[in-house]
Amino acid sequence: MQLPWAIGGGLTVVATAVGFSAASGLLSQKSPVLVVAEPLAAGQTITSDALRTIPVAAEAGVGTIDASMASKVVGRTVAVPLTPGSLLNVTDIGKSTFPPAGQAELAVALRAGAYPLDLAAGDRVQVVVAGDSQLPTPTTNTAAVAPAPVPTYAVVTKVGRSDGQGGTVADLLMDQTSIQKVASAGPSGVSLAVLPPSAGN
Structure with a gap:
């Protein structure tokens, strides 16, 4: 579970997320997407062990990342704390924006x-x-x-x-x-x- 109550509105879509947008659009049928497998702190580097895949049917605008993009995700940093079971989102990747202002x-x-x-x-x-x-x-x-x-x-x-x-x-x-x-x-x-x-x- 991510932290929508605490950090909602405190995030901005970072530039590095643009590279993932093509692979994270509408998934009208169940497709494998990336899921967080272990706790990740804001600013921590993503490793292959920190990811797993599950099939989901995501709606447009959700921003999930297709499993085929795993090699491009590994080595990047996360912008906010992530908990196991969270669907990895394009806005989760990039320069840390945590903690929110105030x-x-x-x-x-x-x-x-x-x-x-x-x-x-x-x-x-x-x-x-x-x-x-x-x-x-x-x-x-x-x-x-x-x-x-x-x-x-x-x-x-x-x-x-x-x-x-x-x-x-x-x-x-x-x-x-x-x-x-x-x-x-x-x-x-x-x-x-x-x-x-x-x-x-």
């Missing part, structure tokens, strides 16, 4: 129980920072009510291996304001909840 990645240490065990790159998550859900401290002024905390959303771009005690490190893509908020929470103050496709913003 956003950045942050490596977050997660303790055991603070994240789903099946957390994976491409997941959209709500980042829960310790203290966000606490009730406001009672005051003598009953009219003063603390505003509800603004939810923090992010996209997982990488999940590290377990540290042997159930903890891990995940790279999260989020806006600059959220970066400061999450970074200040410390290694034990952050937990993640995976969102369904239609949730969040």
Whole structure:
């Protein structure tokens, strides 16, 4: 799965993609196209092991790349992070355009129980920072009510291996304001909840 929520609109069709356009038009019948076989980070070089082929019937404008173009794809770099199972698109190849303007990645240490065990790159998550859900401290002024905390959303771009005690490190893509908020929470103050496709913003 690619990251359409986080990076949609942040991509531009790079010049190097033009060379693939002739082979990636309308596929009215099922034809073999290139698929990502292993995680690829933005700017990483594509190897033959990182690709596989599957037959698909793609609509016009999808931008898939025909399997016959594999030799021209290998050795190029990817512009955005790609996850296994993603159909390789012509806009995925070229100079890195990641992270999008106004956003950045942050490596977050997660303790055991603070994240789903099946957390994976491409997941959209709500980042829960310790203290966000606490009730406001009672005051003598009953009219003063603390505003509800603004939810923090992010996209997982990488999940590290377990540290042997159930903890891990995940790279999260989020806006600059959220970066400061999450970074200040410390290694034990952050937990993640995976969102369904239609949730969040």
